[in-house]
Amino acid sequence: QLRLVESGGGVVQPGGSLRLSCSTPGFTLGPYAVGWYRQAPGKEREEVSCIGSKDDTYYRDSVKGRFTISRDSTRKTVYLQMNNLKPEDTAVYYCASDPDVYRTVQEMCPGADFGSWGQGTQVTVSS
Numbered sequence: 001q002l003r004l005v006e007s008g009g010g011v012v013q014p015g016g017s018l019r020l021s022c023s024t025p026g027f028t029l030g031p032y033a034v035g036w037y038r039q040a041p042g043k044e045r046e047e048v049s050c051i052g053s054k055d056d057t058y059y060r061d062s063v064k065g066r067f068t069i070s071r072d073s074t075r076k077t078v079y080l081q082m083n084n085l086k087p088e089d090t091a092v093y094y095c096a097s098d099p100d101v102y103r104t105v106q107e108m109c110p111g112a113d114f115g116s117w118g119q120g121t122q123v124t125v126s127s
Contacts, residue, residue, distance in 0.1 A: 002027065002116040006095050009121030012085055018123060020080040022095030024116075030075030033100035035109055038091035038123075048093070050109035051078060052100050058109040062088075085125045092120040 008020040022034060035050035049069040050058040057069055068081040078095065096114035108114065 002029075002032070002097055004095050004097060004116055004118035006093065006118045006121040009093060009123045011124045011126065013127050014086060014125055016085050016125070017081070017083045018085065020082065020093055020095075020121060020123075021077050022080075022097075022118060023077045024097070028074070028076045029071070029078055029097060031099065032097040033103070033105055033108055033114070034069075034078040035096045035105070035112070035114055036069065036080045036093060037096060037112060038089075038093045039120075040088075040091040043091075045094075045112065047109045047112060049080060050105040052105040052108075056105055058105040082123070085123075087125050090123060090125050092122050094118050094120045 002024040004024055006022050012018055031053055033052045036048040037045050038048050039045040051069045066084045070079050095118045097116045098114040
């Protein structure tokens with residue numbers, strides 16, 4: 001299992017933007033699929049977006065067109081760019097990773113089929 005570290009959370013007004021980062025100290029995330037998940041108070045954890053080792057992507061419907069998942073050129077960091085944030089995006093956001101040999105992110109993402117998880121970063125969207 002990898003130790004994952006998230007950063008970039010904070011408080012933003014509706015319509016604002018944040019960029020979350022996920023990395024694993026001393027290693028690369030290149031060979032792994034990486035997913036972003038969130039959990040709001042009193043609600044179940046839900047998938048947000050995932051990216052495979054071949055850079056295939058998956059988004060939940062409510063974030064399509066607003067969020068973008070990507071890797072940096074060194075493939076050590078995975079970003080979640082979040083634009084036009086809404087109050088309902090408020091949650092703790094977690095990144096997760098796992099090898100995706102013989103699996104696609106379309107298969108892995110909805111079921112949270114990842115073995116390594118970070119500690120989470122809080123995102124609050126409020127006026």
